[in-house]
Amino acid sequence: MISSLRHFFELILHIIAQHIQHRVKPRNPSMFTGAILDLTRSRSELVLENAFLRQQLIVLNRQVIRPACKPRERVLLVMLASGLRSWKQALTIVQPDTLLRWHRDLYL
Secondary structure, three states: OHHHHHHHHHHHHHHHHHHHHHHOOOOOOOHHHHHHHHHOOOHHHHHHHHHHHHHHHHHHOOOOOOOOOOHHHHHHHHHHHHOOOOHHHHOOOOOHHHHHHHHHHHHO
């Protein structure tokens, strides 16, 4: 009984992990295309995007099944996205509508 429950929970965790991996998969499938596009962007924009992506990785690396952004992290993501032209392509763990809602909540 216990081993079947353990197997069931392992299966559920595997399904959840696959779902998360599918959701955070980069939108741009070609690394070459991304590198070419990066050549047309300024250094400051690339540094800003790097900070934006790193902040999302910090949230993802928490040891929980579904990590949530803390209020200060929401503010940071909104601030970083506001200076980034291609912020929608750099989103991996948050939906664009969610980030826009956080922006409205902060400034309205």
